[in-house]
Amino acid sequence: MTDEDPLAWKTLDSEVAYTCPGFEIRHEDVRLPDGVKTDFDYLTEPESVAVLPFTEDGDVVVIEEWRQAVSRVSRGLPVGGVEPEDDTLELSAHRELTEETGYEADRVSHLTTVEPANGIADSVMHYFVAYDCVPTGEQELDDNESIRATTTTFDALKEEIATDGVYDGRTVLGVSYYETFGAEE
Template sequence: MSDDRDELAWDLLDAEVAYSCPGFDVRREEVRLPDGTETDFDYLSEPESVVVLPFTPDGNVVVIEEWRQAVRRVNRSLPVGGMEPEDDDREAAARRELREETGHEADSVAFLTSVEPANGVANSVLHFFVARGCTPTAEQELDHNESIRVDTTTLDVLREHIAERGIRDGRTTLGVLYYDAFGAEKS
C-alpha cells in the first residue's frame, strides 16, 4: 500500500474551539510538525462565502456601501455573504445574498472561481459568481449587524477606483480583476 501523505503535512493531535461568536470561531489545534516538534496552531474558522459581481440589464454593476467596524469606515464592495444550511448549493447562496443585501434578483448566475484568501491564518473559502440581468425586486433583508446602502456604477469606474486604491476590499478587487482576466461571457 502506498503512502500518499505529503512529507510537509502536520499531524493533528487535538483540537478545540478557543473562542466562538456569530460568524466565526477561533480554533486551537495541537499539532506535530514534520520534524517532530509539537506546538499549537490557532486559526479563524468560518463558513464558506459567496461573492457576487452583479450586472444590471444595462450593464451597470450593483455595489454596496457598508460600514465595516474593524476598519471604521464605509467600504464600497460587491455583495458578499456566508453560505447557510438552507442553501441548496453555492449558486443558491449567491442568489440569496444578492437579494438580501441589495434587493436585486438575477436572471442568470455563473460561477467564476473559488479562492482561499488567507489560508495561512484562516480556513475561509470564497466562491465568486457573475450575476446578469439584476433588477430590484424586493426590499433588502439585512442581518441585525449590517448597515448597507445600494448603488450602481459602471465596471470602468469600479476598475478606476481599484486602480486608484479607492476600493480596499480584497474580495471586490479580486472579483473584478479575476473577471477582467478570465471572466465568463463578457458584457
C-alpha cells in the same frame, strides 16, 4: 495533498477556543514534520459567496457597508455566508445578492473559488457573476449589517480599484479575475 505528504502537520488535539456569530477561533496542538510539538490557532467559518452583479443595462451593483474593523464605509461586492438551507452555491449567490442589495438576478455563473487567507483561516470564497439584475424589493439585512446599495459602471469600478478607492480584497479579486478571465454565461 494527503497526510502522507512530508510537509504535513499532524493534529494531536483540536478545540474551539472562541466562538461568536459568524466564525470561531480553533486551537490545535500539532506535531511538525521535524517532530516538534507546538500549537496553532486559526479562524474557521462557513463557506461564502461573492457576487459581481450586472444590471440589465450593464452597470454593476455595489454595496457601501460600514466595516467596524477598519472604522469606515467600505465599497465593494455583495458577500455572504452559505446557509445550511441553500441547496446549491448558485442559490446562495442569488439569496445574498437579494438580501444585501434588493436586486434579483436572472441567472448566475460561477467565476472562481479561492481560499483568501489560508495561512490564518479555513475560509473558502466562491465567486459568481450575476446577470440581468433588477431591483425587486427591500434589502433583508442581518441585524449587524449597515449596507447601502448603489450602481456604477464596470469601468468606473475598475478605476476606483486602480486609484485606491476600493480596499476590499474580495472585490479587488473578483473584478480583477473577471477582467482577466471573463465568465461563462
